[in-house]
Amino acid sequence: MELQAKPSKNIGIVGLGLIGGSLGLDLQKLGYTVYGITHREKTAAQARERKLAHFVSTDPSILKDCSIIFIALPLEQLINPSSSLINAIPENAVVTDVGSVKVPILKTWNKLHPRFVASHPMTGTEASGVHAGQHKLFKNKPWVVTPDKATDQQALKVIHQISLSLGCKWISADAQTHDEAVGLISHLPVLISAALLNTLSSDTNPSLYSLAKSIASSGFADTSRVGGGNPELGVSMAKFNKKNLIKSLLCYRHSLDLFEKYLLEENWNELDKILVSTNEVRQNFISKSTM
Amino acid sequence: MELQAKPSKNIGIVGLGLIGGSLGLDLQKLGYTVYGITHREKTAAQARERKLAHFVSTDPSILKDCSIIFIALPLEQLINPSSSLINAIPENAVVTDVGSVKVPILKTWNKLHPRFVASHPMTGTEASGVHAGQHKLFKNKPWVVTPDKATDQQALKVIHQISLSLGCKWISADAQTHDEAVGLISHLPVLISAALLNTLSSDTNPSLYSLAKSIASSGFADTSRVGGGNPELGVSMAKFNKKNLIKSLLCYRHSLDLFEKYLLEENWNELDKILVSTNEVRQNFISKSTM
Numbered sequence: 001m002e003l004q005a006k007p008s009k010n011i012g013i014v015g016l017g018l019i020g021g022s023l024g025l026d027l028q029k030l031g032y033t034v035y036g037i038t039h040r041e042k043t044a045a046q047a048r049e050r051k052l053a054h055f056v057s058t059d060p061s062i063l064k065d066c067s068i069i070f071i072a073l074p075l076e077q078l079i080n081p082s083s084s085l086i087n088a089i090p091e092n093a094v095v096t097d098v099g100s101v102k103v104p105i106l107k108t109w110n111k112l113h114p115r116f117v118a119s120h121p122m123t124g125t126e127a128s129g130v131h132a133g134q135h136k137l138f139k140n141k142p143w144v145v146t147p148d149k150a151t152d153q154q155a156l157k158v159i160h161q162i163s164l165s166l167g168c169k170w171i172s173a174d175a176q177t178h179d180e181a182v183g184l185i186s187h188l189p190v191l192i193s194a195a196l197l198n199t200l201s202s203d204t205n206p207s208l209y210s211l212a213k214s215i216a217s218s219g220f221a222d223t224s225r226v227g228g229g230n231p232e233l234g235v236s237m238a239k240f241n242k243k244n245l246i247k248s249l250l251c252y253r254h255s256l257d258l259f260e261k262y263l264l265e266e267n268w269n270e271l272d273k274i275l276v277s278t279n280e281v282r283q284n285f286i287s288k289s290t291m
Numbered sequence: 292m293e294l295q296a297k298p299s300k301n302i303g304i305v306g307l308g309l310i311g312g313s314l315g316l317d318l319q320k321l322g323y324t325v326y327g328i329t330h331r332e333k334t335a336a337q338a339r340e341r342k343l344a345h346f347v348s349t350d351p352s353i354l355k356d357c358s359i360i361f362i363a364l365p366l367e368q369l370i371n372p373s374s375s376l377i378n379a380i381p382e383n384a385v386v387t388d389v390g391s392v393k394v395p396i397l398k399t400w401n402k403l404h405p406r407f408v409a410s411h412p413m414t415g416t417e418a419s420g421v422h423a424g425q426h427k428l429f430k431n432k433p434w435v436v437t438p439d440k441a442t443d444q445q446a447l448k449v450i451h452q453i454s455l456s457l458g459c460k461w462i463s464a465d466a467q468t469h470d471e472a473v474g475l476i477s478h479l480p481v482l483i484s485a486a487l488l489n490t491l492s493s494d495t496n497p498s499l500y501s502l503a504k505s506i507a508s509s510g511f512a513d514t515s516r517v518g519g520g521n522p523e524l525g526v527s528m529a530k531f532n533k534k535n536l537i538k539s540l541l542c543y544r545h546s547l548d549l550f551e552k553y554l555l556e557e558n559w560n561e562l563d564k565i566l567v568s569t570n571e572v573r574q575n576f577i578s579k580s581t582m
Contacts, residue, residue, distance in 0.1 A: 122506050142506045173502050181503040184491060189514035192483055195546035197569035199539070200475060200576070202546065211464050212472040213576050215413050215433045221577050222513040223480035228573025231566035235559050246554055248490070253547065255486035255493065256540070263537055268526050275522035278488035282519025285491070285504050286512050 009033050012066035012093075014085060016047045016056070018124060019098045020072030021133020023166075024052040029135070030165055035062050037085075038130070046130045060088030068158060071097045075236040079104050086112055094155040100182055101240040102146040102175035110148070115155040118175060120144040120182070121168065128230055136167070143168035146175035183244030187237045188252060191245070193227025194234065300324050303357035303384075305376060307338045307347070309415060310389045311363030312424020314457075315343040320426070321456055326353050328376075329421070337421045351379030359449060362388045366527040370395050377403055385446040391473055392531040393437040393466035401439070406446040409466060411435040411473070412459065419521055427458070434459035437466035474535035478528045479543060482536070484518025485525065 011027055013020045014037045024034050028051075036053030037060055038044040047056045055062060063069060069089060071078060078099045089095060096119040099105045109116040123141040125132065143163035147156055163170055173181070200212065238245055262271040302318050304311045305328045315325050319342075327344030328351055329335040338347045346353060354360060360380060362369060369390045380386060387410040390396045400407040414432040416423065434454035438447055454461055464472070491503065529536055553562040 122508050124508075141508070144506060169505075171502075171505055177499055177502055180499055181506060184495065184499070185503045185507045185511045188490070189487060189510055191550050192487060192547070193514055194566060194569040195543060195550055196480060196483060197572045197576075198546040198549070198565060199479070199543045201568065201572045202542075204475065208468055208471055208475070211462075211468055212476045214460075214462055215435060215472060216476045216576055217413050217415075217432070219480055219517045220476040222516050223484055224573050224576070225513050226510045228570050228577075231563055231570055234566040235563045238554055238562055239557075239559055242554060242557070246551070249547070249551055249554070251493070252486060252490045253544075255489040256483070256544070256547075258489070259482050259486055260537070260540055263529055263533060263540070266530075266533070268530055271529055272522055272526045274489060275485060275525040277492065278485040279519050279522055281488045281492045282515050285488075285507055285515070286519075 010035065010066045010068075012037065012063040012069040013053060013072055014060070014063075014069065015039075015072040015074075015077075016043070016052045016130055016133065017072065018128050018132035018137075019121065020070065021047070021050070021052045021130060022123075022135070022137035023070055023072060023133075025133055025135050026138065026166055027162075028054065035066055037063070043130050050130065050133070052130070052133055060085050063088050063093075064090060066090065067093050068162070069093050069095045071095065073097075074232070075099050075101060075105075075240050079108055079240060081108070081112070089113060094152075094158045096159050100186065100237060102178050104240050106146065106148060106175050110150045115152045117151060117155050117159045118146045119159060119163075120146070120178065121163070126229065138163075139167035141168055142171050144171045144173060144178060146173055146178045148175065179241055180244045180247075183241050183248045187241055187245050188248040190226045190229065190234050190237065191249065192252065193224055195227070197224050197227050301326065301357045301359075303328070303354040303360040304344060304363055305351070305354075305360065306330075306363040306365075306368075307334070307343045307421055307424065308363065309419050309423035309428075310412065311361065312338070312341070312343045312421060313414075313426070313428035314361055314363060314424075316424055316426050317429065317457055318453075319345065326357055328354070334421045341421065341424070343421070343424055351376050354379050354384075355381060357381065358384050359453070360384050360386045362386065364388075365523065366390050366392060366396075366531050370399055370531060372399070372403070380404060385443075385449045387450050391477065391528060393469050395531050397437065397439060397466050401441045406443045408442060408446050408450045409437045410450060410454075411437070411469065412454070417520065429454075430458035432459055433462050435462045435464060435469060437464055437469045439466065470532055471535045471538075474532050474539045478532055478536050479539040481517045481520065481525050481528065482540065483543065484515055486518070488515050488518050 011032045012035045034053040036056040096117045302323045303326045325344040327347040387408040
């Protein structure tokens with residue numbers, strides 16, 4: 001008999017930061033009973049105050065009646081989960097995560113739990129922590145899953161149904177391609193943007209720095225935004241997507257070499273060609289609905 | 292007798308694109324009589340329809356009664372102005388420009404006109420052309436001037452007064468420092484952002500490209516925005532600010548080398564330090580009022 005993709009009414013969320021907290025708010029609205037786990041009692045109290053879940057505890061044993069569990073922890077803790085968490089997960093629960101790198105997470109969790117589905121809901125704001133969660137964070141955003149041979153197809157259906165009810169666009173990809181793509185469009189931008197900020201602070205004399213600061217406008221603000229973000233996130237993406245990021249960085253340096261060459265040669269014709277092409281690539285690449 | 296900084300009622304604007312058109316709209320509102328020049332008759336008709344100036348012509352001789360003239364042309368034409376334009380400028384008029392590179396413009400215009408003031412109003416949108424001009428484009432934005440020994444102080448006062456009446460923040464700097472600063476915070480971002488787009492299009496297999504496209508989100512959109520902009524602008528800034536841009540690019544590559552080194556060495560501690568510092572630099576650098 002095929003399991004119906006109708007979820008149980010009890011959902012657990014481990015971690016109530018931006019993603020976990022937002023899940024809690026939306027899932028309660030969808031009629032689920034939500035059990036939230038935080039690391040510290042102080043955060044639990046704040047999460048209760050913000051009504052991020054019906055029940056909030058620092059004790060993972062409250063997950064015992066949950067049939068679906070979202071692990072919304074930072075990458076480091078997703079890849080090295082605590083044994084108290086592992087032990088608290090009911091054997092038959094569908095478990096998913098929200099991490100931005102999938103190969104190492106699949107490697108860990110396929111061994112730990114038979115009904116694990118690797119997820120990467122691609123959404124966010126600049127906020128983080130227990131105060132960051134908000135309603136409708138997932139609406140019209142991609143919910144990427146990276147199933148492999150070991151993935152339980154019925155568990156996958158359960159996550160599919162929930163992601164649709166959150167308003168997400170469902171995208172299935174293999175984990176390696178996902179990690180490469182994320183390296184290119186998400187992790188590489190963090191590095192190149194951070195390198196811009198680092199250039200300013202390390203190679204600039206005071207009067208130049210001061211003038212640059214007073215005239216920096218929206219172009220600079222946009223290009224430097226992701227490089228000025230959460231350092232912990234930046235380090236973990238580099239750590240867990242190192243190979244792909246190094247590969248992307250190498251390709252990026254080839255592009256930069258080309259620009260430098262055209263500048264040095266005063267080859268304005270070729271520079272124009274490449275800028276016409278990047279103008280087209282961006283128009284083709286940026287779908288308004290994901291902004 | 293000192294000339295009063297009170298402007299005449301007749302202002303000329305050469306070029307009615309984003310900057311020139313926006314100047315036309317605001318200056319008419321401030322009570323000036325505005326004479327606009329376009330290159331082609333078709334554009335002149337569109338400018339008349341949009342009421343970008345009281346009088347619009349393709350013939351520079353309509354500038355004959357203007358005592359203040361804004362040359363709002365692309366860099367190429369600012370640095371190599373047509374003789375018909377030069378001949379049409381009344382000898383006693385205060386003339387200013389809007390170009391983003393100041394050393395070559397000062398070099399050209401100090402020889403051409405005794406009452407030239409080098410200006411760089413730092414504002415904009417993604418739009419360009421005769422349909423781009425809009426009201427209040429200058430409000431709270433920097434109006435940078437780069438006077439030198441040859442600059443007429445009374446002409447400078449006239450431009451100062453107008454920039455204040457447009458709502459600008461007046462910033463005076465020397466032309467060389469201005470061009471270096473703009474190289475760092477405006478022209479370098481265009482190159483590093485374009486190099487990101489070029490990396491995607493040149494080094495990516497079709498399935499990776501397709502996935503990357505479907506999951507690219509606001510971080511990618513922001514980092515790639517200026518690199519996907521107007522190619523003509525990109526080429527002209529490279530052409531006329533080449534030396535500073537090459538210098539900035541060299542410094543930038545040092546930063547990128549550092550990130551690559553930490554990745555290869557798995558030196559997460561140093562990577563964290565640098566990302567903590569770029570997070571602070573950005574908070575310090577981005578003034579909300581210029582966004």
